Every structure is written in structure tokens, then in C-alpha cells.
Amino acid sequence: MEKISEGKTKEVFSLDNEHVLLRFKDSVTAGDGAKADIIDGKGILNAQTSALLFRLLERDGIETHYVGMKDERTMIVKRLAMIPVEVVLRNYATGSIVKRLPIKEGEAFNPPIVEFFLKDDARHDPLLNYHHMRHLKLMNEEEARLVEEVMVRVNQTLSKVISKMGLILYDFKLEFGRVNGRLVVGDEISLDSMRVRDPTGRILDKDLYRKGYPLDQVKASYVEFLDRLRSV
Ligand code: C5P
Structure with missing residues (x-):
């Protein structure tokens, strides 16, 4: 799968014309990247927390990019x-x-x-x-x-x-x-x-x-x- 971009804590992959995959990494950074570490499983925790909160926003009528989960640390989202x-x-x-x-x-x-x-x-x-x-x-x-x-x-x-x-x-x-x-x-x-x-x-x-x-x-x-x- 084609990687479109990678940030400090997430990777973005192309899925189709309307969607991309957001893969949450285990990295944790602070000070604009000056300090960086790995916390095993953090990507899963942040993906799960984000998914739950995006669903709550959608329930309250606020449009988010959230579509669903591909796996425990990878979100399917609208291509924005x-x-x-x-x-x-x-x-x-x-x-x-x-x-x-x-x-x-x-x-x-x-x-x-x-x-x-x-x-x-x-x-x-x-x-x-x-x-x-x-x-x-x-x-x-x-x-x-x-x-x-x-x-x-x-x-x-x-x-x-x-x-x-x-x-x-x-x-x-x-x-x-x-x-x-x-x-x-x-x-x-x-x-x-x-x-x-x-x-x-x-x-x-x-x-x-x-x-x-x-x-x-x-x-x-x-x-x-x-x-x-x-x-x-
Ligand atoms: O550092 P500051 O007080 O401006 O951060 C405000 C909020 O924005 C905090 O919740 C912080 O975690 C978040 N933030 C962020 N990414 C940044 C800077 C701030 O998520 N690059």
C-alpha cells in the first residue's frame, strides 16, 4: 500500500480515491520533536481513544473524517x-x-x-x-x-x-x-x-x-x- 506521508506519530496510506488509512505509531514526542520516545502499545491506545471520541462527535452531528477501523491501530478516514x-x-x-x-x-x-x-x-x-x-x-x-x-x-x-x-x-x-x-x-x-x-x-x-x-x-x-x- 502506498505511503502518502508520515508524521511524528502517524503514517498515512492511500486506500482509494475517497479514503486513506491513518496508522498510529507507538512514538511519543514533545517540544516540536526535540524529545522523542517509544511507548509500546501507545498507537493502539490513541487510535482507540480517537475512534471513540470521533464517534461521539458524529453522534452529535459534527462531521469528522472517521469512517471505521482497519485494525486496532489503523483508522479508515475520509481523504481530506x-x-x-x-x-x-x-x-x-x-x-x-x-x-x-x-x-x-x-x-x-x-x-x-x-x-x-x-x-x-x-x-x-x-x-x-x-x-x-x-x-x-x-x-x-x-x-x-x-x-x-x-x-x-x-x-x-x-x-x-x-x-x-x-x-x-x-x-x-x-x-x-x-x-x-x-x-x-x-x-x-x-x-x-x-x-x-x-x-x-x-x-x-x-x-x-x-x-x-x-x-x-x-x-x-x-x-x-x-x-x-x-x-x-
Ligand atoms: O502548548 P499549548 O498550550 O498551546 O497546547 C494547547 C493544546 O494543544 C494542548 O492540549 C496540547 O496537547 C495541544 N497541542 C497539540 N499539538 C501541538 C501543540 C499543542 O496537540 N503541536
Whole structure:
């Protein structure tokens, strides 16, 4: 099968004119690829977590690229023309925003804050506004507003299920692509791309890896999250 592309954590293979296969690798990276390791079985955990969350979004009427699973770590997805932008929604302040702006760790955002970043490791994913995105031909203002609306709807679905699990969704990142003139949620939704904490502040997501916790502890947390997600 023809490999179309390979990123830090996933490989993309051609399936047919309308579909591609997304194979989740066992790699874990941070700092725009500066730090990298292998966690056996992580690809399966992230593929399964993403599949479950994509199905929840579809149930709530949000179009995603998800079609089904080929095997436990390989997703069948719609072939999208991906937009190289990472769209982040934040419910609570942590991560890059508390470094960039005079905002305190843990501050709540009501309403949530949506930010756009260029996917560009060499430039450390710079923040974009509507003007940058129009000039770089990434998306026009109308599309950006639509993407923001989808982010808010996705936040409702994700926050609800994560709260049923007894956990709190701090923030998440999505990527979008185009097919037949529509904007569709692509990529993945996993603990690599969202921040989840329990009410005591215990971290369950990739921040464990970013902060240097042992790999087996990172994996145990990904396993725990998927188990809790499956049982709500
Ligand atoms: O680092 P920052 O605070 O901007 O991250 C916001 C959210 O986006 C986090 O959930 C993080 O895991 C996710 N993210 C991502 N891929 C990146 C950067 C951030 O999934 N390259």
C-alpha cells in the first residue's frame, strides 16, 4: 500500500480515491520533536481513544473524517485536503498561553478561548490571526469563524463525556481539512492533543511526558483514560 506521508506519530496510506488509512505509531514526542520516545502499545491506545471520541462527535452531528477501523491501530478516514493549522480551544489556562500572556495557571475562560497556530515545527508553531491566515491562503475569515463554531460544539461534546468520567477538559487541539467544499474535523483526538486533569489537579495527558514522568506512568495514564471512557 502506498505511503502518502508520515508524521511524528502517524503514517498515512492511500486506500482509494475517497479514503486513506491513518496508522498510529507507538512514538511519543514533545517540544516540536526535540524529545522523542517509544511507548509500546501507545498507537493502539490513541487510535482507540480517537475512534471513540470521533464517534461521539458524529453522534452529535459534527462531521469528522472517521469512517471505521482497519485494525486496532489503523483508522479508515475520509481523504481530506488538510489545512496546516492547529486550532486550540482552552477552558482553563495552562501550557503555552500562560507563558505568552499575563494569565495565571488554572484561570477559567468563560467563554473558552480559541487560538490558531501554524503547523511549522521549525518556527515552533507560531500563533496566527485571521489576517495571517488569509494572507497565507490557509483559510478566509468566514471559514475561521465556522471553525470556531465547530470548536465550541466539539468542546460541549468532549467536556460532557470527560466530566461524566469525573475529569476536567482543560484544552484540546483539532486539525481541519476540506472535502467537497466542506470543513471536516481530521487528525486525532487523544491524550496527545488534549489536556485532562482530575479534580485534585492530577495530570492524565501528554503533559506527564512533557514534564519527564517515567514512560510506564505515561502509558498507565493513557490506559486508565481509555478504560474510564469505555465505561461511561
Ligand atoms: O502548548 P499549548 O498550550 O498551546 O497546547 C494547547 C493544546 O494543544 C494542548 O492540549 C496540547 O496537547 C495541544 N497541542 C497539540 N499539538 C501541538 C501543540 C499543542 O496537540 N503541536
